[in-house]
Amino acid sequence: xxxxxxxxxxxxxxxxxxxxxxxxxxxxxxxxxxxxxxxxxxxxxxxxxxxxxxxxxxxxxxx
Amino acid sequence: xxxxxxxxxxxxxxxxxxxxxxxxxxxxxxxxxxxxxxxxxxxxxxxxxxxxxxxxxxxxxxx
Amino acid sequence: xxxxxxxxxxxxxxxxxxxxxxxxxxxxxxxxxxxxxxxxxxxxxxxxxxxxxxxxxxxxxxx
Amino acid sequence: xxxxxxxxxxxxxxxxxxxxxxxxxxxxxxxxxxxxxxxxxxxxxxxxxxxxxxxxxxxxxxx
Amino acid sequence: xxxxxxxxxxxxxxxxxxxxxxxxxxxxxxxxxxxxxxxxxxxxxxxxxxxxxxxxxxxxxxx
Amino acid sequence: xxxxxxxxxxxxxxxxxxxxxxxxxxxxxxxxxxxxxxxxxxxxxxxxxxxxxxxxxxxxxxx
Numbered sequence: 080x081x082x083x084x085x086x087x088x089x090x091x092x093x094x095x096x097x098x099x100x101x102x103x104x105x106x107x108x109x110x111x112x113x114x115x116x117x118x119x120x121x122x123x124x125x126x127x128x129x130x131x132x133x134x135x136x137x138x139x140x141x142x
Numbered sequence: 143x144x145x146x147x148x149x150x151x152x153x154x155x156x157x158x159x160x161x162x163x164x165x166x167x168x169x170x171x172x173x174x175x176x177x178x179x180x181x182x183x184x185x186x187x188x189x190x191x192x193x194x195x196x197x198x199x200x201x202x203x204x205x
Numbered sequence: 206x207x208x209x210x211x212x213x214x215x216x217x218x219x220x221x222x223x224x225x226x227x228x229x230x231x232x233x234x235x236x237x238x239x240x241x242x243x244x245x246x247x248x249x250x251x252x253x254x255x256x257x258x259x260x261x262x263x264x265x266x267x268x
Numbered sequence: 269x270x271x272x273x274x275x276x277x278x279x280x281x282x283x284x285x286x287x288x289x290x291x292x293x294x295x296x297x298x299x300x301x302x303x304x305x306x307x308x309x310x311x312x313x314x315x316x317x318x319x320x321x322x323x324x325x326x327x328x329x330x331x
Numbered sequence: 332x333x334x335x336x337x338x339x340x341x342x343x344x345x346x347x348x349x350x351x352x353x354x355x356x357x358x359x360x361x362x363x364x365x366x367x368x369x370x371x372x373x374x375x376x377x378x379x380x381x382x383x384x385x386x387x388x389x390x391x392x393x394x
Numbered sequence: 395x396x397x398x399x400x401x402x403x404x405x406x407x408x409x410x411x412x413x414x415x416x417x418x419x420x421x422x423x424x425x426x427x428x429x430x431x432x433x434x435x436x437x438x439x440x441x442x443x444x445x446x447x448x449x450x451x452x453x454x455x456x457x
Contacts, residue, residue, distance in 0.1 A: 100320030102421035120320035131163030131183035165232035194289030194309035226383030246383035257415030257435035295354035352446030372446035
């Protein structure tokens with residue numbers, strides 16, 4: 080702990096994932112006063128057709 | 143908020159997802175008195191071999 | 206399956222939860238063509254201080 | 269209920285999943301005194317590039 | 332990893348949680364061939380009024 | 395999206411939560427190139443007796 084789960088739209092590069100994991104971990108350590116090694120992050124990428132906002136599929140509103 | 147996450151067996155069409163997102167959002171608005179735009183839905187489709195009921199994989203009981 | 210998890214701001218009555226579970230289940234059955242008995246819903250109520258939008262705690266922006 | 273969700277690194281065989289679902293269900297029944305049929309398990313397999321530990325992607329540390 | 336999340340009805344004793352965590356971890360190690368130290372379990376206890384099955388709140392069907 | 399869920403041991407102050415939400419959101423914006431307003435964070439605080447590591451309850455190993 081802390082355990083961080085990030086759901087995001089598919090399409091980021093591995094460089095972006097790498098940078099995100101690094102930066103978010105540092106933010107957790109800085110603000111929660113936890114050990115770096117204790118921070119775990121799980122990324123889940125979602126297709127636009129698997130998201131709905133306001134009753135509409137994201138794939139229908141966002142090209 | 144509300145955030146709605148739906149886990150379901152793989153195989154629905156995009157038309158079914160579209161209808162589900164629309165209907166579930168309307169049900170949330172009607173019963174929880176929240177704004178339509180505030181309802182977010184995340185769909186996750188699961189393979190039958192990734193589900194277990196009563197100690198048995200769903201792929202072993204359901205063709 | 207389907208499994209539906211609903212995260213929402215604390216404060217709804219049990220009548221609202223009861224209505225929401227009924228209506229959302231009916232929406233699932235109607236659009237996904239699944240059995241009513243198969244629909245499971247798990248509700249989680251969240252405090253405003255446990256939500257952040259745009260980098261700000263919800264308890265800081267919403268009385 | 270109980271609902272058990274297992275996130276694990278991709279790569280297990282269906283035999284391993286089958287055995288895990290069987291054994292974990294039996295452990296739940298034995299210790300929680302619940303009915304076998306009531307135990308549901310959902311497996312999610314993750315790529316190493318979707319996991320971060322200590323600020324580093326698992327795909328960068330583990331061949 | 333593996334990460335195991337268990338959602339269950341409120342009311343188990345700490346002895347039951349302790350036994351469950353021990354037994355489930357051993358089941359994971361035995362079937363998935365992972366290290367004991369790598370298994371993490373997160374328990375969430377739910378009120379019956381926060382569960383719905385077949386469109387009905389669990390608190391309405393189960394005393 | 396992105397949706398960030400943070401599970402952490404109970405006991406942080408609201409100031410720590412406020413700082414964490416701010417910093418993590420900025421890390422997401424910087425590395426994923428998303429809009430600040432799009433980042434949502436849900437915090438869940440866990441009791442030590444609801445966590446298991448290596449088959450042992452966290453409340454049994456950590457005073």
